[in-house]
Amino acid sequence: MKNTNVENNLKIWDNVDTWINDGEEWSEHFGDTDTLWKDHIEPRIGINLCCGKNTLEIACGRGRMTRKLLENKIKLNILDVSPTCIDRCKERFGDKIENYYVGNGTDLSAIENNSMEFIFSFDSFVHMHKDVINGYLGEIERVLTLNGEAWIHHSILSGGNENNFQNIAGRSNMSLIEFAHLAKNHGLKVVEQDKIRWNAPGNPEWLHDGMTKVKKTIMKL
Numbered sequence: 001m002k003n004t005n006v007e008n009n010l011k012i013w014d015n016v017d018t019w020i021n022d023g024e025e026w027s028e029h030f031g032d033t034d035t036l037w038k039d040h041i042e043p044r045i046g047i048n049l050c051c052g053k054n055t056l057e058i059a060c061g062r063g064r065m066t067r068k069l070l071e072n073k074i075k076l077n078i079l080d081v082s083p084t085c086i087d088r089c090k091e092r093f094g095d096k097i098e099n100y101y102v103g104n105g106t107d108l109s110a111i112e113n114n115s116m117e118f119i120f121s122f123d124s125f126v127h128m129h130k131d132v133i134n135g136y137l138g139e140i141e142r143v144l145t146l147n148g149e150a151w152i153h154h155s156i157l158s159g160g161n162e163n164n165f166q167n168i169a170g171r172s173n174m175s176l177i178e179f180a181h182l183a184k185n186h187g188l189k190v191v192e193q194d195k196i197r198w199n200a201p202g203n204p205e206w207l208h209d210g211m212t213k214v215k216k217t218i219m220k221l
């Protein structure tokens with residue numbers, strides 16, 4: 001399922017016709033991306049975005065949140081499995097980004113151990129299979145600096161189809177408890193967990209997602 005999930009994601013998101021306005025269209029329920037950021041994201045991660053911190057955005061897409069991250073004093077690196085998304089980000093952000101990475105969808109192999117002080121991902125782990133998420137959590141533990149943190153927005157759908165794209169809003173099966181369990185198995189400390197409510201047109205009232213912040217508190221030998 002891991003490979004199928006990566007292939008399905010690549011097929012959808014690498015297709016430029018999937019995108020209407022670089023992902024801004026998915027912020028409409030909140031008003032716009034600036035409001036979504038100000039009301040829901042910045043209060044949770046603002047403290048991490050300072051001091052020239054080496055930061056990694058996993059699954060940046062066409063840069064909806066990259067634009068907001070760049071408003072802060074950080075050194076930003078971005079990664080996505082989709083080459084067309086990375087090309088679009090290069091077009092938009094040029095040398096404001098430290099490094100652009102087209103990943104293989106399963107690991108962060110281009111990134112050094114203990115090199116990132118903060119890792120961010122929004123609206124992307126929601127579409128990843130548990131096995132893909134588990135692999136990334138191991139990689140997040142590897143590339144974070146000691147005391148570095150990662151903030152991940154993920155699904156909390158239960159009982160859905162194994163093929164997430166058959167589920168409402170493409171959500172994969174996951175829960176706050178399971179995400180925390182996977183993170184702890186990789187030696188990460190769960191700092192906080194929270195939910196965000198989505199009520200976008202066409203989506204039912206029950207669509208909620210999770211947000212988990214983890215911290216690397218132990219340096220593995």
Ligand SMILES: C[S@@+](CC[C@H](N)C(=O)[O-])C[C@H]1O[C@@H](n2cnc3c(N)ncnc32)[C@H](O)[C@@H]1O
Nearest residue numbers: 009013023059060061064081082105122123124
């Ligand atoms: C819904 S888009 C969100 C993009 C962006 N974060 C935003 O908020 O607009 C999902 C993104 O996740 C990326 N993605 C999906 N699975 C991935 C994987 N296994 N590894 C890296 N990127 C992945 C896709 O290529 C796509 O760019």
